[in-house]
Amino acid sequence: EQQGVEAPVFSAASYACQRSTPQPGHNTLLTDSLAVLAESAELNGDEGRAVAFRRSEALLRSLDRRVQGVAELRGLPCLGEHSRRVIQDVLDNGKSSEVEETKSSSRYKAMKVLTGIFGVGVKTAKRWFTEGICSLAQLETSGHTLNPAQQAGLKYYADLNQPVTRDEADAISVTVEEAVCSVLPGAQVTLAGGFRRGKTSGHDVDFLITHPDEGKEEGLVHKVTACLESRGVLLYHQTTRNTYQESPEGAGRPRSNMDRFERCFSILKLVQDPVQVEADQTDSGCRPWRAVRVDLVVSPISQFAFALLGWTGSKLFEREMRRWAVHEKSMSLSSHALYDNNQKRYLTASSEEEIFAHLGLEYVSPSGRNA
Ligand code: CTP
Numbered sequence: 112e113q114q115g116v117e118a119p120v121f122s123a124a125s126y127a128c129q130r131s132t133p134q135p136g137h138n139t140l141l142t143d144s145l146a147v148l149a150e151s152a153e154l155n156g157d158e159g160r161a162v163a164f165r166r167s168e169a170l171l172r173s174l175d176r177r178v179q180g181v182a183e184l185r186g187l188p189c190l191g192e193h194s195r196r197v198i199q200d201v202l203d204n205g206k207s208s209e210v211e212e213t214k215s216s217s218r219y220k221a222m223k224v225l226t227g228i229f230g231v232g233v234k235t236a237k238r239w240f241t242e243g244i245c246s247l248a249q250l251e252t253s254g255h256t257l258n259p260a261q262q263a264g265l266k267y268y269a270d271l272n273q274p275v276t277r278d279e280a281d282a283i284s285v286t287v288e289e290a291v292c293s294v295l296p297g298a299q300v301t302l303a304g305g306f307r308r309g310k311t312s313g314h315d316v317d318f319l320i321t322h323p324d325e326g327k328e329e330g331l332v333h334k335v336t337a338c339l340e341s342r343g344v345l346l347y348h349q350t351t352r353n354t355y356q357e358s359p360e361g362a363g364r365p366r367s368n369m370d371r372f373e374r375c376f377s378i379l380k381l382v383q384d385p386v387q388v389e390a391d392q393t394d395s396g397c398r399p400w401r402a403v404r405v406d407l408v409v410s411p412i413s414q415f416a417f418a419l420l421g422w423t424g425s426k427l428f429e430r431e432m433r434r435w436a437v438h439e440k441s442m443s444l445s446s447h448a449l450y451d452n453n454q455k456r457y458l459t460a461s462s463e464e465e466i467f468a469h470l471g472l473e474y475v476s477p478s479g480r481n482a
């Protein structure tokens with residue numbers, strides 16, 4: 112480029128739901144750094160700070176080419192002083208000292224190990240860390256009583272911390288579809304979560320299940336888990352029934368980020384391809400199967416579009432859509448419904464496209480929701 116000519120300025124909308132965010136984007140050195148700081152804030156229970164870093168990370172991931180200098184970022188939304196400092200550091204030195212310090216801190220490392228156990232949240236991990244527990248071995252000898260989820264989490268720790276590949280997700284899909292259709296013919300199974308957004312690996316596999324005849328889907332999770340159990344592939348499950356009908360959301364109700372669908376957080380046994388097992392055997396001496404985290408969510412067909420939007424993610428994209436709805440449109444969006452606070456009525460939708468349209472947003476396809 113010619114000297115003295117000002118670098119072209121990027122432009123971007125301020126809400127992540129107003130733009131398309133691919134995975135992994137063109138600035139992975141920067142976004143990986145900001146993601147560490149976001150994660151560290153999450154592990155400290157500092158939600159506000161975590162969201163601020165997540166927003167800057169998503170903004171940079173949405174840019175259509177590589178950032179060469181901070182000057183190019185002038186005027187862009189979502190980038191606070193702190194994020195800009197980190198970006199500057201990475202652009203100047205190839206890495207950020209704050210990120211390096213964070214990654215090597217004993218607190219961050221211990222919190223990652225402990226929250227890496229399925230069933231262990233930030234609060235529990237913090238309490239254990241305060242007691243000096245930093246590793247799985249220390250936890251096992253600590254004498255703490257673990258709940259069933261945590262016991263399963265510890266038992267399958269290695270498997271559950273090994274990313275699920277797209278092929279494995281497809282194999283799990285076959286198992287889940289077979290089980291669902293054998294207990295309720297005509298039911299529809301849709302892959303949601305990160306894999307629907309086109310990610311090539313994930314920490315679990317998410318499925319949304321519905322049936323074209325409203326009501327037929329009631330109690331389905333229980334039947335599906337019974338079927339999976341009889342086939343010997345259910346290693347762990349925790350089922351929650353649907354509580355939406357008991358107290359639907361509406362005007363003035365406190366909005367919770369948790370939806371109230373019938374669902375099941377489970378661990379399934381994925382029997383592996385014999386050829387693949389043979390190839391793996393040398394280094395892992397492994398059994399012919401691995402444990403995989405699977406989420407099953409059941410939605411009535413009338414709420415399906417909202418459920419699909421909500422369970423496709425990403426978490427930040429969903430959060431931004433809800434923030435947009437409230438602050439820009441005076442509407443309340445959840446995984447169940449969309450309520451217009453001005454018109455004082457629910458707006459129905461049978462597709463994700465309709466929901467975006469109700470909200471006055473341009474449609475963003477799942478692969479663009481990797482905020
Ligand atoms: N979700 C939710 N309620 C929960 C858990 C998850 O609504 N109790 C939604 C999240 O908001 C997200 C989607 O389900 O939009 C998938 O969540 P999750 O599996 O945690 O994340 P993924 O985006 O699929 O990423 P990963 O590959 O790590 O699984």
Ligand code: MN
Pocket residue numbers: 304305306313314315316317
């Ligand atoms: Mn997922």
Ligand code: MN
Pocket residue numbers: 314
């Ligand atoms: Mn995740």
Ligand code: MN
Pocket residue numbers: 304315316317406
């Ligand atoms: Mn999930």
